Amino acid sequence: MESSRRKYLQLVAVEILHHYFLDEGGKVYDGTQDLPAARKAQKLKTYDTREWLAVEPDAATHKALQAYQVLLKPTKTGFLLLTQLTDVLPGTKKPLANLEKMVLGFWLKWQTPQPGSQAALASKRQAAGERGFYLLGNQWARMLGGTYPHLGVPLPTYHPEEEYLPGDLVRKDSKHYRALVKSKGAALTDTTLWKPTDNKLPYVSRQSLQIPAAAPPGEVWGRLEIAGKGGLSNYSLLTGSGDLKNAQVYKIHLDKM
Numbered sequence: 001m002e003s004s005r006r007k008y009l010q011l012v013a014v015e016i017l018h019h020y021f022l023d024e025g026g027k028v029y030d031g032t033q034d035l036p037a038a039r040k041a042q043k044l045k046t047y048d049t050r051e052w053l054a055v056e057p058d059a060a061t062h063k064a065l066q067a068y069q070v071l072l073k074p075t076k077t078g079f080l081l082l083t084q085l086t087d088v089l090p091g092t093k094k095p096l097a098n099l100e101k102m103v104l105g106f107w108l109k110w111q112t113p114q115p116g117s118q119a120a121l122a123s124k125r126q127a128a129g130e131r132g133f134y135l136l137g138n139q140w141a142r143m144l145g146g147t148y149p150h151l152g153v154p155l156p157t158y159h160p161e162e163e164y165l166p167g168d169l170v171r172k173d174s175k176h177y178r179a180l181v182k183s184k185g186a187a188l189t190d191t192t193l194w195k196p197t198d199n200k201l202p203y204v205s206r207q208s209l210q211i212p213a214a215a216p217p218g219e220v221w222g223r224l225e226i227a228g229k230g231g232l233s234n235y236s237l238l239t240g241s242g243d244l245k246n247a248q249v250y251k252i253h254l255d256k257m
Contacts, residue, residue, distance in 0.1 A: 009082065009083065012249070013248070014079055014249075016077065016078040017030070023035075029043065044076070054108075055074060055224075057105065064102060068095075070083045099229075103139075105224070107217055108223065109219045120256060121221055124165070124206075133212075134221065136223070136224050136225070137151065137226060138227055138232055148234035151224070151250050152203055155203070158171065175196060176197045
């Protein structure tokens, strides 16, 4: 009966914003040239990640969610994690789970092909065919210079000696570019090969790309790791006193092809 008296509160919300669905004309959702507020609200009414995205905990995380009664709830814009609170002291918001020692891992998978084909994600392949995936998380964003609440990190600097694939994103000076075709040594001003993209948003890029020895599960394009440890500044799940933060939200932006 004790657990039934405990309350669930939001541990974190993750918004996965695919700009193929959200941008319009020359306007970029949340970008430098943003859509009007009323139009953004209309876009969100029809936007539903549950139609094309699956968020699946890995085996260790699945056990942890069950053990500590943390709920994974898909939403239109991504998903929520809800946690039970202890009832040690009235007025506190201490989670039942010992988050300080936990890293929750989730695979991000396409459920339908179109969103994947329209996302600027140039997943590399090794010679043997193993697929890469994009590793995102609050601790990685904090370590690699991310800007809260975004889990994307600064785009890689353009190097003309490198080979780029369609969907690769790079920066040069203060400008950001998206590769349209495979190229090497091409000028970023060549509009048949590169297209400027919004420099305000930290889109997912090869800066987060991992190529493991073994391929990830089928249709996986990303892995999200949420660390409960302290010292992550705004990215931390908990306050300095160990209470849940109010309405902690992370954002992942996917540029469109």
